[in-house]
Amino acid sequence: MSTSKNLTNQQVEQIAKLANLPLTREEVQNILPELSSTIKSIEILDELDVKGVIPTSHSLKTTNAYRNDEIKPSLTQDEATNNSKEIVNGVFIVPAVLVKN
Amino acid sequence: MDIKQLTLKETIDCLRNKSISSKELTNSYLESIKTKDPLIQAFVSINEDVIKEAEKADISINEIGNEIWDKKPLLGVPIAVKDNFSVKGMKTTASARVLENYISPYDSTVVKRLKDAGALILGKTNMDAWAHGSSTEYSDFFTTKNPWNIKHLPGGSSGGSAAAVAAGEAVAAIGSETAGSVRQPAAWCGVTGFKPTYGRVSRYGVVAMASSLDSPGPITKTVEDAQILLSIISGKDEHDATTIDESPLSFLKSKPIKGLKLGLPSSYFDNVDKEVSKMVMEGIKILEKMGVRIVDIDLLAPKYSVAVYTILQRSEVSSNLARYDGIRFGEDRSKFGDEAKRRIMLGTYTLSAGYFDQYYQKAQKVRTLIINDFEKTFENIDIILSPTSPTTALELGATEGQFMFGELQDYLVEPSSLAGLPGISVPCGFDEGLPIGMQLIGPVLSEELLASVARGFQEQTDWHKKLSY
Numbered sequence: 001m002s003t004s005k006n007l008t009n010q011q012v013e014q015i016a017k018l019a020n021l022p023l024t025r026e027e028v029q030n031i032l033p034e035l036s037s038t039i040k041s042i043e044i045l046d047e048l049d050v051k052g053v054i055p056t057s058h059s060l061k062t063t064n065a066y067r068n069d070e071i072k073p074s075l076t077q078d079e080a081t082n083n084s085k086e087i088v089n090g091v092f093i094v095p096a097v098l099v100k101n
Numbered sequence: 102m103d104i105k106q107l108t109l110k111e112t113i114d115c116l117r118n119k120s121i122s123s124k125e126l127t128n129s130y131l132e133s134i135k136t137k138d139p140l141i142q143a144f145v146s147i148n149e150d151v152i153k154e155a156e157k158a159d160i161s162i163n164e165i166g167n168e169i170w171d172k173k174p175l176l177g178v179p180i181a182v183k184d185n186f187s188v189k190g191m192k193t194t195a196s197a198r199v200l201e202n203y204i205s206p207y208d209s210t211v212v213k214r215l216k217d218a219g220a221l222i223l224g225k226t227n228m229d230a231w232a233h234g235s236s237t238e239y240s241d242f243f244t245t246k247n248p249w250n251i252k253h254l255p256g257g258s259s260g261g262s263a264a265a266v267a268a269g270e271a272v273a274a275i276g277s278e279t280a281g282s283v284r285q286p287a288a289w290c291g292v293t294g295f296k297p298t299y300g301r302v303s304r305y306g307v308v309a310m311a312s313s314l315d316s317p318g319p320i321t322k323t324v325e326d327a328q329i330l331l332s333i334i335s336g337k338d339e340h341d342a343t344t345i346d347e348s349p350l351s352f353l354k355s356k357p358i359k360g361l362k363l364g365l366p367s368s369y370f371d372n373v374d375k376e377v378s379k380m381v382m383e384g385i386k387i388l389e390k391m392g393v394r395i396v397d398i399d400l401l402a403p404k405y406s407v408a409v410y411t412i413l414q415r416s417e418v419s420s421n422l423a424r425y426d427g428i429r430f431g432e433d434r435s436k437f438g439d440e441a442k443r444r445i446m447l448g449t450y451t452l453s454a455g456y457f458d459q460y461y462q463k464a465q466k467v468r469t470l471i472i473n474d475f476e477k478t479f480e481n482i483d484i485i486l487s488p489t490s491p492t493t494a495l496e497l498g499a500t501e502g503q504f505m506f507g508e509l510q511d512y513l514v515e516p517s518s519l520a521g522l523p524g525i526s527v528p529c530g531f532d533e534g535l536p537i538g539m540q541l542i543g544p545v546l547s548e549e550l551l552a553s554v555a556r557g558f559q560e561q562t563d564w565h566k567k568l569s570y
Contacts, residue, residue, distance in 0.1 A: 012446070019419060019449040020426075021442060022435045031446055034504045038447055041505065042408040042460065045467055055465030056472060058313060058343065059299050059521025060545060065342040079206040083430030094428050 006036050104129040105269040106568065109178070109326035112272050116162065116177050117170060123162065123177025123221070126272075127155040130179055130223060134270045137570070142245050143255075143265040145184045146192050147224040154221045155179070161219075169219075175333065176219030181271035183262050184225035185232055186317070187306035188212050191222070195308040196240040196261075197230040198436040199425050209306025210338045211275060211317050218333045223271055226261030230438050231422065232277065232310040234258050235285055235507040238500045239440040246497070247290060248569040249535055253494040256286030257507075262320045263290035269570045273321045273330060279310045280410050280518035281490075281511035283318040284526035288489035288538020291528045293555070293565060294320045295327040296514075298545045299521035300345040302331070303338035311417035312343075314518055323565055324527065324556040328352040331548065347546065356553040359392030362482040363541075363554075366400040369487035369513055380530030380537045381488045387561050388486075388554070396482055401474045405467055406516040411508045412451050412464035413519070419448025443504065472520045479544045484554060487513055489526040489538035517542045525555045528564035536564075 012032050016023045023031065077090050086093035104126055107115065115121045131151070138144055148154075158177030161169055169176060182188060185195040187205035189212075194200040212222065229239035237245040237260035245260045247253040248268035255264040259276025263286035266274050276283040278296040287294025295318050302317040309315065319330035328350070336349035365385070370378055385395060422445055427433030437445070451460035478485070491513060500506040508515070517524050522542055529539040543551045559565050 015446050015450050015453070018453060019445050020423070020434060021437070021445060023442070027442070031443060034443055035447055035450065038411065038443075038504055039450070042411050042451075042464075044404060044408045045412075045463055048405060048467055048470065050463060050466035050470070053466040053469050055462055056468040057465060059468075059472060059519065060345065062300065062343065062345070065344075065346075067339045067342075075206050081429075082206060083203055084428065086428075092428055 007032055007039070105133055105570070107272065108322045109273045109329055110323070112178060113174070113329070119162070123155040123158040124152065126177065127151055127179045127221065127223070130271060134224070137268050137270055140246060140251060141248055141264055141268045141270065142243050143226055143261040143268060143270055144181070144224045145194060145196060145227050145242060145261065148191060148222050151179060151221050151223055158219065158221065173219030174329070175215065177221065178219070178272065179221045179223035180215055181223050181226050181262055181265045181274040182212060183228055183259050183274070183276050185228060185277060185308035186212055186275060188222050188225065191225065193225070193308065195231050196228045196242055197441070198241040198438065199431045200308070201432065203430050207306060210303035210340055211334045212306065214334050226259070226265055226274060228261055229258040229440070231308065231418070231441055232258040232279060232282055233418070233440045233444055233507065234500065235281060235510045236500050237261065239438065241438045244497060247494045247535070249291060249494070253496055253535060254289065254499060256289035256490070256494060258282040259320060260286045263287050263292055263294065266290070266292045266320055266322060267569050269568065273319060273326050275317060275330070275334070276320045277307055277315060277317045278518065279314045279414060281514035283320060284489050284514050284524055284538070284540055285511055287320050287526045289494040289536065291536030291564070291567065291569070292320055292322060293324055293327050293528070294318065294526045295324070295331060296518070296524050297331060297335060297548055298345065298523045300343050301335050301347070301350070301523070301548070303341040303344050305338055305340035309421040311414040312421060313413065313417060324525065324552055324559050327525070328552050345546070350548055352549060352552055354549070355556065356550045358554055358557045361393045361484060361554065362396050363388065363393050364396050364398035364478060364482035364485045366398050366485060366487060368400060368402050373488050373491040374493070374532070376532035377488050377492065377537050380532070381539045384529035384539045384558065385486065388558060391557055391561065398478055398482060398485070400478060400485070400516065401471055403512040403516055406471060406519055407508050407512050409464045409467045409471065409519055410515045411505065412460050413468065415444045415448035416452045416461050417448070419445045419452060468519050471516055475517070475520045475522060475544070483543070483550065485542040487540055489513060489540040493532050493535035493537055514540070521545060523548050523551055525551050527555050527558060529562070530564055
């Protein structure tokens with residue numbers, strides 16, 4: 001990807017691919033100016049000096065949290081798979097990732 | 102007695118002294134929904150078993166006697182819940198097509214705690230899909246209307262919860278806020294919205310938006326009602342590692358108001374509607390009469406928070422929505438609405454190789470500056486006070502063509518959300534028949550102080566007692 005602030009169609013298609021979003025050609029056209037204008041608006045942060053500032057990932061500065069490793073009842077296989085459209089013998093059917101030549 | 106005019110506190114008292122039954126109470130709200138909701142459209146779904154559950158609650162109330170109230174303080178009270186909270190056996194759609202047919206196999210912690218306290222789930226309320234928005238116009242299903250004027254928006258994303266309470270379709274409701282989604286709809290609908298400290302209430306079982314910000318909170322008629330709900334839903338949860346190691350809020354002791362220092366940030370009054378500013382200033386006069394001292398303060402301009410929030414939220418959204426693959430549950434990714442697609446796309450861009458430092462990392466650093474700014478400010482004052490929203494409820498259609506409607510509309514609530522601070526919005530007046538909200542923001546874990554001041558304010562005013570119905 002180039003660092004140009006006005007995105008190109010190609011860049012938008014590449015982002016859509018990374019995001020696993022099936023966008024139509026029309027959607028790519030529509031989203032391009034929207035994305036470009038949002039990107040411009042967030043670049044206001046360049047006005048601030050953040051040299052030496054530590055980034056925040058959790059606003060309360062909490063450290064890691066642990067719980068006891070106890071076995072407790074959880075969802076049954078049926079409950080966990082109930083919302084899927086394709087279940088065979090209690091397992092999810094997923095699209096093939098390896099295809100035979 | 103019109104049951105729908107009672108606050109949550111009054112409703113509980115009536116159940117306790119048996120002047121109403123849970124069945125009567127629940128029926129009265131179902132009736133109200135039946136009459137009003139075709140117009141207001143606050144609810145996405147209604148719990149079909151709620152009357153049966155109310156009958157069961159009545160049996161417990163009659164058979165067990167008074168000691169039951171210690172264990173189940175909300176026994177028999179129907180509560181409306183935003184549709185991003187999982188309720189076992191009910192649809193949880195987050196008002197999104199992708200989850201249109203999804204039925205939760207478990208309860209979110211908030212819902213479990215409500216049920217353990219005896220509450221009934223009345224129904225699930227409409228929202229902007231995935232909580233992306235501040236209007237409910239981005240709901241994939243329909244737009245909720247403001248009960249004070251149905252040509253206007255209720256705000257959002259918890260717009261259905263706020264409208265349900267304001268329309269007398271629910272005695273109290275649960276919402277969730279990432280940056281403004283409890284306080285802003287509460288302000289626009291003339292009700293009370295309490296966003297607790299990040300980590301005070303568990304996010305377990307809530308459809309995730311931006312996980313480093315999401316905070317469930319109550320939307321109610323009064324501060325007292327919000328306290329009742331927060332005391333039940335708050336507290337550490339082993340299912341959410343980000344919850345704070347604190348006991349549930351008790352609100353047993355109210356804090357003295359006299360002598361408190363309240364800061365007014367001048368940058369929070371720029372670009373605010375004249376009438377909104379005026380009524381907030383009137384509210385401040387009332388607080389001054391109660392003995393608080395008003396101090397002018399400077400805070401980092403909210404415009405930086407808008408940018409930080411946009412980057413962090415959209416990045417986290419793109420990551421959180423990556424799980425929807427249409428395989429294990431839900432529909433496939435082509436069913437995302439335009440707003441979700443926009444947010445996923447920007448977030449993917451800001452997280453992608455080569456841009457991470459420039460956007461996400463930078464936003465996290467500015468987030469640190471915002472937190473430091475608040476910490477420094479709270480060394481000298483107790484509470485920050487400002488309008489909740491720069492305007493009253495906007496007209497239907499206001500979000501059209503606005504790529505960043507939510508982020509721009511909510512600039513007065515975003516800084517405190519980024520810092521994880523608690524905030525409460527209370528009604529402080531009207532402009533042309535539409536409610537105005539004033540917010541109080543405190544340091545982390547200051548919910549008791551905020552509640553004391555906000556409750557004191559409601560004891561001196563009756564804006565919160567005005568009903569749209």
